[in-house]
Amino acid sequence: MNRLISCFTGLSTLSRNEKGRILLYLVTFVPLIYKLFSPFFILAGTPGATIVIIPTMITIGIIMCSEDLRDAVTMKSIIFYLLVAFVFAVSPVFHSDTTEFVEKNYWKFVSSVLPYVFVGFLINYERDWIILRFVSRMGILVQIFWQACLLMGLVETELGTADSLGEQMESGYQLLFPILVLLISISREKTLIDILASVIGIFLLFFMGARGPIVVFLVFVVGYLVIFKTYNSYSFVKKLGIITGFVVIYSFLQEILLLFIPIAEALGFSTRVFDSILNNRMINLEEASNRDEFYGNVFRAIYNDPTGFGYGWGADRLFTPTHGYVHNLELELLCQFGYIGGTMLLFFILYIAFRRYQYLKKENNETVWFAFFCLGFVALQFSYTYVQYPLFFVFIGYIMNTRANKYYNLINI
Template identity: 30%
Template sequence: MLMKKLKNLDIDYLALTVCLLIAFNPIKNVLILSVRKVIQLPLHIDVIILYSLACFTIFKALLAIKQMKKDILILLVLLLCILLATLIITGKQNNAFLLDIYIQTLFSFVVGYTFCRNIDNYHLLKIYLECTAIVLIITQIFSIFILKENILMDKTYSQEQAYILLPAVIISLNSLFDKITLVHLVNFFVGIWLIFMMGTRGPLACMLFFTLVRVLLKTMQAKRKYVIIGSVMIVTYGVYTYFTKLMEIALIISENLHLSTRSIIQILNGSFFMDSTRNVLKVFSIKLIQERPLFGWGMGNDRLKLASMFHYDDAIGWYPHNFFLEILVQFGVIIGFCFIVYIAYVIFVNVFSKQIGYDEKNVFLIFLAIGFFPLLFSGSYMTWTLFWAFLGFGVSGILYEKEHRDATIY
């Protein structure tokens, strides 16, 4: 069905670039590993070819942008000013570390926000995303079971691998809410199973939040609300009744395949939502807010402060692991609260406004789940490209809604 749709469509390089934000790295890694299982090419030609194709796609996408939106340039200048101010205030001692983080942040913003902000064919993008979801799952299955890649690298879990799988699960689940098809049904359940096998909790929580939002919207739009509510109750009761048995079966399968059993064991013993390290990070983050409540510590400087509180010299990875705390630590209570309120406004309008089209709303919900929800549990918005993509789609929705609301008024 998807292939039939694609055959009748011209290539949209903007939509293709958005899909690359989600799938380029995992697909690239599998292709390179596959080639190197057969032959070792000189000068890393395989890597050069793949990056050249990605650069070509990005270049074509830039050419497809008819007119650069003003808000992109305004936000870019504002971001540069904030980063420069933090760099000056922090001092020369940590300049190298901060510059590295800032370069990643600027790249994530330019790539994520710019291309998503300029998308105009949301229906085509949805088709591209559905294809991407299927390709992602196929490549990961190929990597784990055919190439026998050590995904966990002798660890008890792989957070990175689980978040690679999350977009595929969310996109297929979103498609299933529209129409139940065998392809996306299989893709969804295989994706969920693989995430369980990776041993992380965040992606599962993101999927749960997405499901709740979609069920809420479906219930609000449906004429026979009691049918949806009843169906949800029946499914919930069935899962609840056989949940322990299902988890035990999953545990046996995981052990036999030498995959992570961390999430399953945590669910069975009731410690799924417990994380002592994250709790300490939150306590220290609140202390930093209390020390500088008005203007905060600046972008990236929170990592240096948290690392020193844990007595670590390397500040990589030492951020609050919670979007709201990270914003408040960096910008203080006043500016941070304003930013959080704006994000809440963006989400509310894009989710509940009747002015926004169905495809536009669907795409926003997907990126809400893969670009924003993960930041409630892990990661940093600064270098999370999908967050800037989420914001790009969100701002487009806000401006579209405002334009059509004003047109209705006048």
């Protein structure tokens, strides 16, 4: 039994700090982790108690890895948190139209989204890669468990129909971290469990019926294989072969998809993504929940901004047809902080991201940087809003972390 557990986890012995980091990483990257524990509460007749699972995991995790957090949470990270919290809090003072948005979203943002910047500061891939691999395996396992519950009718979904579970965008995005980390881990240490888990994860990703997560996945795969992956020999020939392989797959894409559509239908998953690709609607804005109208309205608001410093926190909602977020990070920031303030903010983010990339490239960890870039930045090009997306702040914390990698230096003495 112990050997089986060790094989799945990849862990033998764990320190107190490592156990704490596992709990924090599970909460961050596998938000559905509470679903594994909720059946016990339901069987005990206290289904409402499931709400305490995540806060309890966070509390225990913080206590157990307090030593690591003391090293990771620098004055810079605290100042960043307080500055962002302050700027957003005073938004109604300068922009009264944002008062309602701030009142509804501020507390949840500063307590449940912004604090994830500290997780970004905590992450050290050279130290944590086995832990993150375990978290990724758990992420795939939790998704298998959750999808099985949905397919068996144990849990109802509002988006489903009689024949399909419908689009599951949130599950699609939650699959990205496990898949990307497992692909990186496989390049480092090939194990059957990681190969199997990543294959299952990729199949589930395409069966979720959401296009955004698939685009992020494809950006990572192409960037990883063609740009970031280091080949020991014949680098040009191998990259040319990979590009040729992509061309061949694209040439037979219709035939490949027609093979998978019956499988998805038989299992009860959505075929929306396959239908979009077959009908050339994969990146059609008119088919993307009226995003073309969202983008057009917000762009005009940015262009007509009289001050150049925007309309305030959450102000992009004032210009969209449904009063929802604009589904694009750049437009969101430019609308909220103006074409002057927003441009400066975007330049700052990209600048520190590039500096972090240069630092990690020396350690041959630029692929990890690219994974977090895809998860935290690329994903916000067409889905979600940074106001409700913790992984954006994980990415910000990760790229702002300029501490010397003591662990890396130690193993290279």
